[in-house]
Amino acid sequence: SGNLDEEEIKKMQSDEGTAGLEVTAYEEMSSLVNYIQPTKFISFEFSAQKNRSYVISSFTELKAYDLLSKASVQFVDYNKRQMSRIYPKGTRMDSSNYMPQMFWNAGCQMVALNFQTMDLPMQQNMAV
Structure with missing residues (x-):
């Protein structure tokens, strides 16, 4: 999931920025964490x-x-x-x-x- 598709690039260039992508990144990162x-x-x-x-x-x-x-x-x-x-x-x-x-x-x-x-x-x- 390191490569960006056209839709993700358009989102980055829009007023919304990368906010949506950050949520995805957080979810991916949190799946690596062991919880107590x-x-x-x-x-x-x-x-x-x-x-x-x-x-x-x-x-x-x-x-x-x-x-x-x-x-x-x-x-x-x-x-x-x-x-x-x-x-x-x-x-x-x-x-x-x-x-x-x-x-x-x-x-x-x-x-x-x-x-x-x-x-x-x-x-x-x-x-x-």
Whole structure:
């Protein structure tokens, strides 16, 4: 699909430009990308039973900390099978950050931080 036919050339020369061609290009490019499917976390047992490495579940820092406190071995095993994303709790109105290290240690692949604040957790994330 790298060659342009007459109709595509006319479109490029018209007022519409290449907008229609860009959609086609995006579709072709997106077909090359592997997607990770977001899914709601139900339980460690359910996740182990499904055993889908292409899914990701998101947890607030409080939920992730709770899982680490109550079921750390299960949480680490879970992170060996599928991806987890940890994000700041909604009450962090001052854009402060939590310490990401404990979640990295548990194998959490994505630990989201507030980039507006250059505090110790952010410096840790940037390896400064």
